[in-house]
Amino acid sequence: xxxxxxxxxxxxxxxxxxxxxxxxxxxxxxxxxxxxxxxxxxxxxxxxxxxxxxxxxxxxxxxxxxxxxxxxxxxxxxxxxxxxxxxxxxxxxxxxxxxxxxxxxxxxxxxxxxxxxxxxxxxxxxxxxxxxxxxxxxxxxxxxxxxxxxxxxxxxxxxxxxxxxxxxxxx
Amino acid sequence: xxxxxxxxxxxxxxxxxxxxxxxxxxxxxxxxxxxxxxxxxxxxxxxxxxxxxxxxxxxxxxxxxxxxxxxxxxxxxxxxxxxxxxxxxxxxxxxxxxxxxxxxxxxxxxxxxxxxxxxxxxxxxxxxxxxxxxxxxxxxxxxxxxxxxxxxxxxxxxxxxxxxxxxxxxxxxxxxxxxxxxxxxxxxxxxxxxxxxxxxxxxxxxxxxxxxxxxxxxxxxxxxxxxxxxxxxxxxxxxxxxxxxxxxxxxxxxxxxxxxxxxxxxxxxxxx
Numbered sequence: 164x165x166x167x168x169x170x171x172x173x174x175x176x177x178x179x180x181x182x183x184x185x186x187x188x189x190x191x192x193x194x195x196x197x198x199x200x201x202x203x204x205x206x207x208x209x210x211x212x213x214x215x216x217x218x219x220x221x222x223x224x225x226x227x228x229x230x231x232x233x234x235x236x237x238x239x240x241x242x243x244x245x246x247x248x249x250x251x252x253x254x255x256x257x258x259x260x261x262x263x264x265x266x267x268x269x270x271x272x273x274x275x276x277x278x279x280x281x282x283x284x285x286x287x288x289x290x291x292x293x294x295x296x297x298x299x300x301x302x303x304x305x306x307x308x309x310x311x312x313x314x315x316x317x318x319x320x321x322x323x324x325x326x327x328x329x330x331x332x333x334x
Numbered sequence: 335x336x337x338x339x340x341x342x343x344x345x346x347x348x349x350x351x352x353x354x355x356x357x358x359x360x361x362x363x364x365x366x367x368x369x370x371x372x373x374x375x376x377x378x379x380x381x382x383x384x385x386x387x388x389x390x391x392x393x394x395x396x397x398x399x400x401x402x403x404x405x406x407x408x409x410x411x412x413x414x415x416x417x418x419x420x421x422x423x424x425x426x427x428x429x430x431x432x433x434x435x436x437x438x439x440x441x442x443x444x445x446x447x448x449x450x451x452x453x454x455x456x457x458x459x460x461x462x463x464x465x466x467x468x469x470x471x472x473x474x475x476x477x478x479x480x481x482x483x484x485x486x487x488x489x490x491x492x493x494x495x496x497x498x499x500x501x502x503x504x505x506x507x508x509x510x511x512x513x514x515x516x517x518x519x520x521x522x523x524x525x526x527x528x529x530x531x532x533x534x535x536x537x538x539x540x541x542x543x544x545x546x547x548x549x550x551x552x553x554x555x556x557x558x559x560x561x562x563x564x565x566x567x568x569x570x571x572x573x574x575x576x577x578x579x580x581x582x583x584x585x586x587x588x589x590x591x592x593x594x595x596x597x598x599x600x601x602x603x604x605x606x
Contacts, residue, residue, distance in 0.1 A: 172404045179397055187388035200392045207396045211403065215478060216549075275380060293348075294380045300345065315345045319373065322348075326376035 164223050168214040182227055183207070185296060189231050192279065192291060194238065206234050224298055225305040232288055232307055239284060278328040286321030289314050335359040340366045348377050417469045424469075425462030428486075429454060432461075432564065435497055441568050450567070457563035464556060481553035484535040489560035491531035501527070502568050505576055517579040524565075524583020529591040532557050536595020541602050554592035558584060 166174035186206060191199035209230050217226060279287055292298045292306060300318070304311040335343075340359045344366075347353060352360065352370070360367045433454055436442050442450060467482045501523075508519055535557075536550050565584065569577045 170404050172401050175400060175404060176397070179400070183393050183396070184385075184387045187393070188386040191386040196389075199386075200389065203388060203392060204396050207400060211400050278379075290380075294377060312342075315342065318348075319341065319345055319369075322376035323369070323372045324376075325379060326372045329376070329379045 164217055165219055168217050186231055202234055206231055225302045228306040278325050282321055286317045289317045290321045293318055337366055344370050344373055421462050421466040421469050424465045426458050428461040429458035432493055435493055439497055439500055441500055445567055453563050453567045460559050482556055484539045485553045485556040488531040488535040488557050492561045505572055517575055520576045520579035521583040524580035525587035528584040528587030532588055532591035533595045536592045537599040540596045540599025550592045550596045554588040558588045
């Protein structure tokens with residue numbers, strides 16, 4: 164990251180290779196594919212623009228996800244001012260396998276997405292960073308600019324709520 | 335272990351096997367056992383979520399855009415030798431050229447030699463600092479370098495504007511035609527003189543480099559430092575009140591144009 168901040172293109176390539184899919188997933192999990200693609204481009208431009216201010220004492224993951232989380236919040240705020248039709252059942256990009264497997268996977272994915280979408284954003288973002296991005300609670304707290312205990316408490320409530328919702332959704 | 339401690343530990347161990355201490359507590363506490371089961375179930379349920387990958391074309395487009403942005407910077411910032419010496423040379427030359435530009439319109443006629451020398455030194459210092467920020471090889475901040483380059487360009491634009499429509503001429507015209515008590519007018523003029531070049535720069539900087547708002551304001555401050563000596567050196571034509579109003583206007587113009595330019599540039603960038 165430091166080499167990239169100094170303008171090293173090879174270092175950028177390594178960083179990009181490692182993180183671009185995860186960051187895209189972080190956006191695509193809550194927005195439709197077109198919005199996710201648009202935000203993905205904006206996100207990397209922001210990361211690129213902010214690299215000069217990267218603090219070498221910080222881990223890369225919380226730094227990247229802090230920028231991504233801010234972008235997501237901004238998009239939510241923008242949407243709350245101009246409500247649009249959400250598309251939570253959009254097909255996941257890049258899925259493979261037989262038609263039956265795909266249909267089953269899509270159905271499961273839809274259920275999880277619906278349950279996640281029903282969570283308050285404050286709980287959802289913590290759970291996503293923890294469960295999908297494998298950030299530790301101290302890293303999540305750093306990314307979101309909050310206390311570790313508060314973040315744990317939100318994850319606790321979120322996981323319990325998810326469990327209840329997914330149980331209800333099961334046929 | 336208390337229930338509160340158990341809850342904290344549950345979160346830390348989520349996705350892993352429970353430690354003996356937590357397992358023992360859960361065996362003796364039904365509420366915590368239920369909590370742990372709920373958490374593990376909710377955690378495991380998310381396995382069903384599909385992995386989403388960035389579409390290859392989009393990913394490649396973003397990658398190429400950034401790589402292309404990095405390439406010219408590498409040449410500009412990191413490959414120039416004698417960065418300190420070059421900063422002094424460029425800074426001094428810029429200050430000298432700026433003084434020459436003012437002198438060519440007779441705008442330094444009323445300035446005493448001491449004030450002129452002091453102004454020239456300060457101006458050279460500011461220019462050298464600006465070029466040092468731009469050219470230094472060690473600890474260079476590429477984005478700040480670009481912003482300073484933009485601030486230098488905006489300051490150049492200010493000087494050209496000042497050459498075409500000199501501040502003293504405007505002050506004298508206003509004073510003779512409109513009378514006294516023109517503080518608000520000078521404030522407005524100072525704002526306009528600073529805001530126009532800086533607005534152009536801040537808009538393009540935000541659009542091209544996706545800078546953070548605070549950094550655009552820093553560049554606005556740089557711009558003000560670069561143009562302030564020009565205003566001071568021409569202050570022989572100003573009353574203290576007019577000078578103060580003009581400078582205040584320049585500060586306001588720098589801040590307002592930075593913020594407006596950031597907003598316009600970010601918006602334009604989001605639309606493309």
